[in-house]
Amino acid sequence: MSTTLHTFENGTALAEGLADAVSAKLAAAIEARGAASIAVSGGSTPKAFFQALSRRELDWTKVTVTLVDERFVPPENERSNHGLVAANLLQNKATAAKFLPLYHAAATAEDAAVKASRSAAAVGAPFDVVVLGMGTDGHTASFFPGGTRLKEAIDPATPRGVITMEADGAGEPRLTFTFSSLEDAGLLVLHIEGDGKKEVLARAEASGDEAEMPIRAMLRRATSPLQIYWAP
Numbered sequence: 136m137s138t139t140l141h142t143f144e145n146g147t148a149l150a151e152g153l154a155d156a157v158s159a160k161l162a163a164a165i166e167a168r169g170a171a172s173i174a175v176s177g178g179s180t181p182k183a184f185f186q187a188l189s190r191r192e193l194d195w196t197k198v199t200v201t202l203v204d205e206r207f208v209p210p211e212n213e214r215s216n217h218g219l220v221a222a223n224l225l226q227n228k229a230t231a232a233k234f235l236p237l238y239h240a241a242a243t244a245e246d247a248a249v250k251a252s253r254s255a256a257a258v259g260a261p262f263d264v265v266v267l268g269m270g271t272d273g274h275t276a277s278f279f280p281g282g283t284r285l286k287e288a289i290d291p292a293t294p295r296g297v298i299t300m301e302a303d304g305a306g307e308p309r310l311t312f313t314f315s316s317l318e319d320a321g322l323l324v325l326h327i328e329g330d331g332k333k334e335v336l337a338r339a340e341a342s343g344d345e346a347e348m349p350i351r352a353m354l355r356r357a358t359s360p361l362q363i364y365w366a367p
């Protein structure tokens with residue numbers, strides 16, 4: 136498994152550079168098979184990237200956008216990643232894209248995960264683009280240290296799909312694609328910003344258990360080369 140570090144002078148330059156790389160990959164997929172798929176992460180980091188990507192000239196009607204993970208809340212909840220993507224990515228040119236939610240108004244997070252797995256089965260196998268984030272605890276997606284189903288989530292033998300996850304620090308129950316759903320994306324990206332996250336990455340790249348810093352599963356075992364995008 137290989138990683139490549141792409142360093143930018145600031146977040147704005149990174150957002151534009153990442154939007155260029157992602158839109159090129161999506162356009163190539165549309166050219167090759169008439170469709171493209173992208174799974175993005177939530178959190179605070181990706182907002183400027185989403186806004187830059189939303190302005191790129193693409194046949195967005197052929198693009199399916201989904202989430203790497205989601206909090207088990209409806210889109211109108213301020214914690215919703217769907218809400219974040221709707222407000223920042225599904226705008227401008229990208230308004231025409233299809234969105235595939237992970238959250239479903241179901242009795243339990245487990246019921247929602249089953250529905251999300253079913254609807255996602257026809258989309259990402261593999262995804263054309265996956266953009267991961269990373270928490271200061273070394274989690275990515277909803278692969279949290281101490282997570283209820285972490286071992287299952289990062290096990291390469293676990294099938295593609297969406298599973299639930301609960302963990303201290305995760306807030307609500309989470310819905311997350313499994314490692315096997317994400318690690319072979321056509322373009323696999325880790326987007327982090329700030330010196331603090333750079334230090335967390337350095338710790339993750341050192342020796343230690345994947346369970347301690349689950350981003351290590353991607354750094355060590357992803358099939359696709361991991362493109363790390365960083366700005367101070």
Ligand SMILES: O=C(O)[C@H](O)[C@@H](O)[C@H](O)[C@H](O)COP(=O)(O)O
Pocket residue numbers: 176177178179180181203204205206216267268269270271274275276277
């Ligand atoms: O739902 C989420 O929170 C994300 O998918 C999560 O994995 C995120 O990428 C990291 O927590 C980093 O979040 P920040 O960008 O806010 O640091």
